[in-house]
Amino acid sequence: MEYRFSAHFILKHPLVKRFPRRKMSKEKPQLQDREFELLLAWLDPGIEHSADAYLGVHKRLTSIFINKGCSAPEELADETLNRVARQLADGKKIGTDNRFAYLYGVAKNIRSEYWRRWENRKREDLKQEGDPNSFKSLVRIGSIAASKETEERERPLHCLDECLSHLPPESRLLMLEYYSEDKTQKIDTRDRMANRLGIASGVLRNRIYKLRNTLRPCVAECVAR
Amino acid sequence: MEKTRYTKLRSEDEENIIRYLLGALPEAESDRFEQLYLRDEALFDQLSEIEDELIDDYAGGALDDENRERFEQNFLRSPERCEKTQLAVAMTEHAAAWKVQKELNASSPSAMPHSSRIDSIEPNRPQATVLTFKRWLRPVPAWREWAAIAAAVLIAVGTAALWFRNRGLDRQLLAANVGESRLREQTATQQARAAQAESQRDAERESSNDLKNQVQALTEQVHTLAGEAQSVKKIVVSAFIGIEYLANVTRGIGESKTKMLAIPLSARTVRLGVEFPESRFQNFAATLLRADGNSMLPIKTVGGRTRGDKQSVTLIIPATKLQSGDYDLLVDGITPQDHREGVGRYHLTIVRR
Numbered sequence: 001m002e003y004r005f006s007a008h009f010i011l012k013h014p015l016v017k018r019f020p021r022r023k024m025s026k027e028k029p030q031l032q033d034r035e036f037e038l039l040l041a042w043l044d045p046g047i048e049h050s051a052d053a054y055l056g057v058h059k060r061l062t063s064i065f066i067n068k069g070c071s072a073p074e075e076l077a078d079e080t081l082n083r084v085a086r087q088l089a090d091g092k093k094i095g096t097d098n099r100f101a102y103l104y105g106v107a108k109n110i111r112s113e114y115w116r117r118w119e120n121r122k123r124e125d126l127k128q129e130g131d132p133n134s135f136k137s138l139v140r141i142g143s144i145a146a147s148k149e150t151e152e153r154e155r156p157l158h159c160l161d162e163c164l165s166h167l168p169p170e171s172r173l174l175m176l177e178y179y180s181e182d183k184t185q186k187i188d189t190r191d192r193m194a195n196r197l198g199i200a201s202g203v204l205r206n207r208i209y210k211l212r213n214t215l216r217p218c219v220a221e222c223v224a225r
Numbered sequence: 226m227e228k229t230r231y232t233k234l235r236s237e238d239e240e241n242i243i244r245y246l247l248g249a250l251p252e253a254e255s256d257r258f259e260q261l262y263l264r265d266e267a268l269f270d271q272l273s274e275i276e277d278e279l280i281d282d283y284a285g286g287a288l289d290d291e292n293r294e295r296f297e298q299n300f301l302r303s304p305e306r307c308e309k310t311q312l313a314v315a316m317t318e319h320a321a322a323w324k325v326q327k328e329l330n331a332s333s334p335s336a337m338p339h340s341s342r343i344d345s346i347e348p349n350r351p352q353a354t355v356l357t358f359k360r361w362l363r364p365v366p367a368w369r370e371w372a373a374i375a376a377a378v379l380i381a382v383g384t385a386a387l388w389f390r391n392r393g394l395d396r397q398l399l400a401a402n403v404g405e406s407r408l409r410e411q412t413a414t415q416q417a418r419a420a421q422a423e424s425q426r427d428a429e430r431e432s433s434n435d436l437k438n439q440v441q442a443l444t445e446q447v448h449t450l451a452g453e454a455q456s457v458k459k460i461v462v463s464a465f466i467g468i469e470y471l472a473n474v475t476r477g478i479g480e481s482k483t484k485m486l487a488i489p490l491s492a493r494t495v496r497l498g499v500e501f502p503e504s505r506f507q508n509f510a511a512t513l514l515r516a517d518g519n520s521m522l523p524i525k526t527v528g529g530r531t532r533g534d535k536q537s538v539t540l541i542i543p544a545t546k547l548q549s550g551d552y553d554l555l556v557d558g559i560t561p562q563d564h565r566e567g568v569g570r571y572h573l574t575i576v577r578r
Binding site: 056057059060061063064066067069070071073100101103104107108156157160161164175176177178179180181182186187205206208209212215216219220 | 245246248256259260262263264266269272273274275277278281282285286287299302303304305306308309311312313315316317318319320321323324
């Protein structure tokens with residue numbers, strides 16, 4: 001069966017809807033349907049995979065912004081894609097051969113603008129003797145090291161216990177063994193486990209990655225309860 | 226970054242990804258790498274896996290000093306990664322506890338009588354065979370059967386009672402824990418609020434002091450500026466001699482009005498505008514003569530302006546060279562051949578006071 005996404009369908013898709021419809025900064029209006037359609041067509045001229053292409057690019061852009069230490073990475077990824085969409089709607093001819101390079105260039109500009117805004121805000125915060133939210137992320141980083149004995153740390157442990165119990169026993173055992181060694185033995189343990197299971201270490205890493213991705217939302221949900 | 230003990234066992238790609246994640250790649254390389262994985266989903270997936278592994282290694286203390294420092298300074302800047310790291314730390318601690326328990330179980334199986342979740346992960350141990358095949362086939366007396374049934378009923382009733390009681394206690398304990406955690410949260414919130422209020426009060430006090438100092442400094446500045454303005458006012462004296470004060474160019478002929486100029490002793494400069502009928506000249510020179518003809522002062526002229534049928538120039542005269550007395554002011558036009566032709570003559574009386 002040939003399955004094609006229409007632009008309308010994609011716009012209504014629950015996954016896709018999240019991104020362009022998310023509240024942007026006050027000055028920036030949301031994308032119009034036509035702009036978004038143009039963006040999808042530009043990202044993937046084959047149309048069938050436009051939604052996937054959009055989500056994939058969004059995810060990777062978010063990761064880039066995370067790695068640069070930006071505190072609102074998803075919003076910046078939105079802003080990048082929205083800017084390109086508007087340029088396309090304004091009739092700008094952007095070839096599809098080097099679209100990732102172009103997209104990356106826009107992302108870099110957005111990042112520079114973000115840092116400028118951040119610097120200004122930081123300056124403002126310092127002037128006002130510090131807004132409690134201004135260095136939130138730094139405080140959180142500090143709290144990782146300092147919160148060993150706080151209740152905040154006990155709750156995830158409790159939730160982790162609960163979520164691990166939902167995993168199949170062999171997966172649970174795999175996770176526990178994987179995490180059971182510390183320091184340099186950790187790396188040796190991985191190799192030993194991969195050898196025992198008769199798989200490459202990359203495959204083991206991928207299995208653990210998937211299990212971890214199952215655990216994370218469970219723990220997050222439990223902690224939030 | 227050189228190959229460290231942590232990265233030396235890895236492939237070049239993995240090593241690059243780790244360096245990128247830890248912010249150890251030069252900017253150009255980092256840009257190139259980002260462009261690459263923006264395009265390549267497989268590479269991005271690999272990056273995500275290695276990122277998680279890096280977090281695990283940090284949580285398990287497997288990173289060497291250099292990488293750990295980079296991890297804390299560069300990698301942990303995002304809240305998402307902080308959360309992932311928290312989970313990895315929790316998982317590592319949990320797994321360490323599991324390992325200790327497993328080792329204890331292995332050394333003395335009877336030492337851990339109660340089952341727990343961690344115990345339940347252990348593969349089933351083979352059960353010791355108590356009854357032989359023949360014993361199962363032997364007939365059992367009826368009284369024993371009834372006694373066994375009665376015992377089973379008693380045990381079931383007792384177990385049920387204990388279970389209900391235990392459930393009630395569990396609930397009470399849970400409620401108590403919830404209450405305790407709420408109280409702790411409230412206390413922590415109140416402490417945080419108090420600390421915030423304290424710091425705000427300090428900040429406000431400081432800013433109030435700063436404002437007071439600023440006000441004082443500004444008041445002083447205003448006084449100083451007012452003094453300076455006063456003195457500036459006194460330093461430069463401006464005056465204007467209109468065309469009605471024009472005397473004949475040739476000295477001593479005709480009647481004319483005399484312009485009175487009062488110049489304070491503190492003045493340093495006199496800025497004097499002089500008006501005369503329109504002439505063909507663009508450049509002018511002026512001379513100030515004592516009425517008794519004993520001294521002559523050449524004066525600098527600034528600009529020449531034509532308005533209707535009149536022209537005017539501005540003269541800048543050092544006040545120190547002016548003394549009280551009567552003067553004649555001569556204004557000459559300058560020809561292209563640098564000859565002078567008189568365009569105006571004025572009588573002045575200067576009073577220094």
